[in-house]
Amino acid sequence: MADNNKQQLTIWGRANSVNVQKVLWCLRELDLGYDRIDAGLHFGKNNEPPYLAMNPNGRVPTLVDGDFVLWESNSVMRYLCMAYGKDSGNGSPIYPKEPKLRASVDRWLDWTLSTLQPVDRPVFWALVRTPPDKRDMVAIQKDADAEAVVWRIVEAQLATRRFIEGDQFTIADIAIGAYARRWLGVEGVTKPKLPNLERWFAQFESRPGFVQFIAPPMT
Structure with missing residues (x-):
């Protein structure tokens, strides 16, 4: 490093x-x-x-x-x-300085905590950190269905954008991308097809930070 x-x-x-x-x-x-x-x-x-x-x-x-x-x-x-950041004291391109752009990124950072994390945690813990013989798959599927509703918000956001807030990769993509790894990576539940989410997520394979820290097997 x-x-x-x-x-x-x-x-x-x-x-x-x-x-x-x-x-x-x-x-x-x-x-x-x-x-x-x-x-x-x-x-x-x-x-x-x-x-x-x-x-x-x-x-x-x-x-x-x-x-x-x-x-x-x-x-x-x-x-x-x-x-x-490398913009001569003006911050980093991944966290834009212009107020409207920065606020747009900030809302997604807040959203991950207020809306995404609460529905992600039950599914992830049940399917990754709970032994198979202790899993209640009926309850887990209900939790997965609730999480899917939230991911449809991201799916709709990405319908006309390369990244969460336009053509520029930002820390909003980092925050949501880390959770998307968990959602797309868990197995054993039925999940809807979300092509915009999958297209957006596939872009991260070329980013060394994603490959090193997010892509490895979940534990």
Whole structure:
């Protein structure tokens, strides 16, 4: 990985967390060097006093940039783009500066937390992190049907756009793309055909950050 940032960036969080994955993908898009420390689930650390002093929520990821500490993955992505973007202090192309464009990206970042994540979590945990003999497939299909309703919103958005907000790849694509990996990757439930979503998602195969952090098998 590159090491072109002057200050040392450290990411606390396990690599199989969707929220950590978003930040790692963003770091790769910005070509920034960093250290990562495993934390969360079986790695522990996130409920210990030193970690809670940085992030009282006890969740991952947490970014440490010198003496600055930041949590919430979407906020971390915004900060990285604003602080280390390559447009001469005007931020990064993946987080546009123009107010209307930036607000349009921000709404999708908020949407992933308010609308997408709540319906994604039950399906992902049931099909990836629950042993097969403990799965209630009838209940899981109901949850998948509810998640499909939300993905139809993205499907409609992409009907006339290459990316979530037009022709430019942004951190909105990172945020939603990380969840799309989970939705498109889970098996054992019936899902609708969403051709616009699949076309959009296929573009990420050429992006090194996606290949490195999002594409690997889900755990």
